[in-house]
Amino acid sequence: MSKGRFGVHGGQYIPETLMNAMNELEEAYFKYKDDPEFNRELTELLNEYAGRPSRLYFAERMTKDLGGARIYLKREDLNHTGSHKINNVIGQMLLAKRMGKTRVIAETGAGQHGVATATVAAMMGMECEVYMGREDTERQALNVYRMKLLGAKVHPVDSGTATLKDAVSETFREWTKRIDDTHYVLGSVMGPYPFPQLVRDFQSVISREIKQQVMEREGRLPDAVLACVGGGSNAMGAFYNFIEDKGVRLIGCEAAGRGIDTFETAATISTGRLGIFHGMKSYFCQDEYGQIAPVYSISAGLDYPGIGPEHAYLHDTGRAEYVAVTDDEAVEAFEYLSRIEGIIPAIESAHAVAHAMKLAKTMSKDSIMVINISGRGDKDCAAIARYRGEDIHE
Amino acid sequence: MSNIAKAFEKGKAFIPFITCGDPDLETTEKIVCAMEEAGADLIELGIPFSDPTAEGPVIQEANLRALSGKDRVTTDKIFDMVRRLRLKVKVPMVFMTYANVVYSYGAEKFISFCKEIGMDGLILPDIPYEEKEEFDPICKKYGLDLVSLIAPTSHHRIKMIAETASGFVYCVSSLGVTGTRTEITTDIGEMVSLVKAVKDIPCAVGFGISTPEQAKKMAQHADGVIVGSAIVKIIAEHGENAVPYVREYVKSMKDAIR
Numbered sequence: 153m154s155k156g157r158f159g160v161h162g163g164q165y166i167p168e169t170l171m172n173a174m175n176e177l178e179e180a181y182f183k184y185k186d187d188p189e190f191n192r193e194l195t196e197l198l199n200e201y202a203g204r205p206s207r208l209y210f211a212e213r214m215t216k217d218l219g220g221a222r223i224y225l226k227r228e229d230l231n232h233t234g235s236h237k238i239n240n241v242i243g244q245m246l247l248a249k250r251m252g253k254t255r256v257i258a259e260t261g262a263g264q265h266g267v268a269t270a271t272v273a274a275m276m277g278m279e280c281e282v283y284m285g286r287e288d289t290e291r292q293a294l295n296v297y298r299m300k301l302l303g304a305k306v307h308p309v310d311s312g313t314a315t316l317k318d319a320v321s322e323t324f325r326e327w328t329k330r331i332d333d334t335h336y337v338l339g340s341v342m343g344p345y346p347f348p349q350l351v352r353d354f355q356s357v358i359s360r361e362i363k364q365q366v367m368e369r370e371g372r373l374p375d376a377v378l379a380c381v382g383g384g385s386n387a388m389g390a391f392y393n394f395i396e397d398k399g400v401r402l403i404g405c406e407a408a409g410r411g412i413d414t415f416e417t418a419a420t421i422s423t424g425r426l427g428i429f430h431g432m433k434s435y436f437c438q439d440e441y442g443q444i445a446p447v448y449s450i451s452a453g454l455d456y457p458g459i460g461p462e463h464a465y466l467h468d469t470g471r472a473e474y475v476a477v478t479d480d481e482a483v484e485a486f487e488y489l490s491r492i493e494g495i496i497p498a499i500e501s502a503h504a505v506a507h508a509m510k511l512a513k514t515m516s517k518d519s520i521m522v523i524n525i526s527g528r529g530d531k532d533c534a535a536i537a538r539y540r541g542e543d544i545h546e
Numbered sequence: 547m548s549n550i551a552k553a554f555e556k557g558k559a560f561i562p563f564i565t566c567g568d569p570d571l572e573t574t575e576k577i578v579c580a581m582e583e584a585g586a587d588l589i590e591l592g593i594p595f596s597d598p599t600a601e602g603p604v605i606q607e608a609n610l611r612a613l614s615g616k617d618r619v620t621t622d623k624i625f626d627m628v629r630r631l632r633l634k635v636k637v638p639m640v641f642m643t644y645a646n647v648v649y650s651y652g653a654e655k656f657i658s659f660c661k662e663i664g665m666d667g668l669i670l671p672d673i674p675y676e677e678k679e680e681f682d683p684i685c686k687k688y689g690l691d692l693v694s695l696i697a698p699t700s701h702h703r704i705k706m707i708a709e710t711a712s713g714f715v716y717c718v719s720s721l722g723v724t725g726t727r728t729e730i731t732t733d734i735g736e737m738v739s740l741v742k743a744v745k746d747i748p749c750a751v752g753f754g755i756s757t758p759e760q761a762k763k764m765a766q767h768a769d770g771v772i773v774g775s776a777i778v779k780i781i782a783e784h785g786e787n788a789v790p791y792v793r794e795y796v797k798s799m800k801d802a803i804r
Binding site: 154166169171173312321324425426429 | 595596597599600602603606613620621622644645646647648649650651671672673674675676677679695696697698699700701703707718721722723
């Protein structure tokens with residue numbers, strides 16, 4: 153079996169044209185991963201620019217209201233640019249700079265990763281182009297404007313379903329055209345090796361902090377950590393340092409869209425099967441002939457037909473659990489957290505909040521639950537208003 | 547010797563590509579026969595994939611037309627078509643598709659059917675050297691060639707790839723995805739000589755070639771020329787009536803490299 157596997161998952165299923173770029177990235181990653189100077193620069197930017205460490209907030213009203221587990225919210229929404237995406241972007245951009253790249257390209261679904269990439273590119277003085285499904289540029293018009301404001305060029309993608317998977321395909325295509333000066337800042341724990349490992353490592357700061365913060369507050373590890381999963385980067389980041397702690401339940405919340413018994417779903421673990429796509433072997437929503445399914449979710453960031461290979465492996469081994477959350481449940485959770493804690497979560501993160509609302513009640517009052525609030529919900533307000541039949545203009 | 551090698555015995559080979567089922571399977575059958583008559587030495591049959599990441603817009607759209615067109619093409623329907631075609635067509639044929647199409651069908655089942663219906667090889671653009679162990683032993687078991695690709699970025703990888711290559715080596719002419727280009731600047735001669743230094747295997751150049759002049763130029767450095775997008779464009783324009791146009795085009799390309 154080739155390099156970079158998690159059980160049977162992972163690998164490097166990409167055109168020959170990109171193989172040398174992949175090998176160079178792997179080399180650079182291993183060279184700098186434990187390099188003190190690289191890590192000093194990374195930590196300084198994470199702290200001074202992105203605003204880390206992010207807070208672990210005790211959600212007292214929510215805890216009381218649900219009457220079960222003590223609920224903590226990991227506030228990745230408070231990072232600069234409003235989501236966890238910046239953790240990975242800063243790491244990859246520092247690598248890209250050391251590799252002598254002057255231009256970065258990125259895919260984006262909800263726009264969070266595109267905005268983070270455009271932001272750090274501006275700060276580092278690098279050229280930046282972002283590929284975004286046409287449908288998502290409409291759902292997330294504000295983020296398109298933010299990226300442009302930050303100096304990035306945004307390319308709407310019309311192929312396929314004009315959503316996240318097509319943006320990923322198009323960014324890979326663009327990369328094969330121009331490799332020498334260009335790094336592809338992949339936004340999730342997916343794609344060919346070494347991306348799933350590399351993105352996970354840059355996101356693992358989330359679980360490192362959670363662990364320390366919970367220990368300080370409660371003197372023990374949490375009983376459950378919940379996060380939403382599309383490709384799975386915030387969840388991998390929130391899970392990673394707990395994998396060896398078998399007493400901590402790790403729960404990934406996928407987007408069920410209109411339900412896992414409908415065709416309008418993006419719940420890969422619930423409805424997909426093993427396949428090869430976007431450079432990796434993992435679970436994918438597909439038909440009997442291996443054609444990738446046109447998935448659906450209200451959340452542009454979870455609207456992806458696959459899942460990162462390490463999640464697929466955590467599912468196979470039973471170390472993590474994956475549950476499906478519908479649009480309706482996510483929207484209710486979006487409104488619930490806004491009202492009960494004064495925190496408007498991203499609609500992506502609201503999927504984790506929704507499952508937490510069901511689960512917390514079943515847990516004892518002395519148990520501890522952490523929900524990763526991967527992003528803030530400002531970007532979603534107009535879409536949720538429309539979902540509720542209210543037409544507001546941004 | 548594999549059947550594929552025979553395609554390179556009568557001088558420079560012309561290798562056309564079409565997407566099966568674009569616009570429908572009946573037209574595909576007719577086009578394949580016409581291409582053989584017009585001088586094609588080896589034919590690449592594309593099995594459409596919903597998300598063809600190595601293709602430019604022209605072949606992406608052909609994939610879409612085939613999957614959503616009147617025949618709603620599937621792998622099984624294409625196997626049936628090839629079974630019929632093999633009664634008429636004598637030149638070697640290879641499938642070009644993506645790893646998931648083969649994997650999800652069951653690699654062994656897919657490859658054994660390929661053999662049974664008379665296919666000679668398989669091109670999977672998303673299977674680089676590092677992943678070929680998953681498919682190559684099965685191809686060998688059934689006597690099919692899994693074609694290796696090399697690209698302008700391959701450099702020192704060429705030796706390693708050439709050593710285990712079989713059938714022919716697909717030399718990707720330029721960076722980027724499939725599609726016609728006005729100019730090809732890669733030193734194809736250099737790529738080919740790096741392959742030949744390691745192994746005596748035919749080398750065919752593809753990506754970006756559309757005119758007889760380009761084909762002629764490329765054929766000076768290689769054993770064959772592969773053309774896809776330019777033919778798919780003709781089919782996109784003429785649909786069911788594309789047969790005579792494709793025939794004429796293939797003839798002009800074959801004449802140019804003779």
